[in-house]
Amino acid sequence: MKVFAFAGSDSKHSINKQLVTYAAQLLKEVEIEVVDLNDIDAPLYGIDYEQEHGFPNDILSFAESMSNADLILLSLAEHNGAYTAAFKSLFDWVSRIPGRKIFDHKPLLLMATSPGGRGGASVLEIATARFPRDSAQLVGVFSLPDFYDNFKDGEIVHAEKKAELMGKLAEATKIVKG
Secondary structure (H helix, E strand, O other), rough: EEEEEEOOOOOOOOOOHHHHHHHHHOOOOEEEEEEEEHHOOOOOOHHHHHHHHHOOOOHHHHHHHHHHHOOEEEEOEEEEOOOOOOHHHHHHHHHOOOOOOOOOOOEEEEEOOOOOOOOOHHHHHHHHHHHHHHHHHHEEEOOOOEHHHHHHOEEEOOOOHHHHHHHHHHHHHHHOOO
């Protein structure tokens, strides 16, 4: 099974990248590709840029990696209750590739974390409503509130939240394997 994991953040110290990387590493006997949005060379999406220059190669490679995956793990950062500008631009670029839907009908485990007690609830609400319309097969949603209290030394230390994530991952892989 191929797993494609990324965080919807371009922060060098993204807590959502830490969460999605941790979640991916919990899966056993899978091929994992973790992508950092900072490694994708793409300008802010704009129709004028697209018409003048076409699609950046990194965007096409990113979309191809999503298409080749059996499961997508995505942890969204929340800026002012919505997606980050970096994620929204990536989302816009991929949506413009002819002949494809954004998530290419792939199973998606959606996650978010934040330093606060809501754990990215607003961005999860937006994404949960939006992503199925963009061809995501939503197989679970996980929120980790109070990141700095619940995630230490590279892992979730809150027993109930760790068990919840393990359950969501198990359910997602069961769906993928049929």
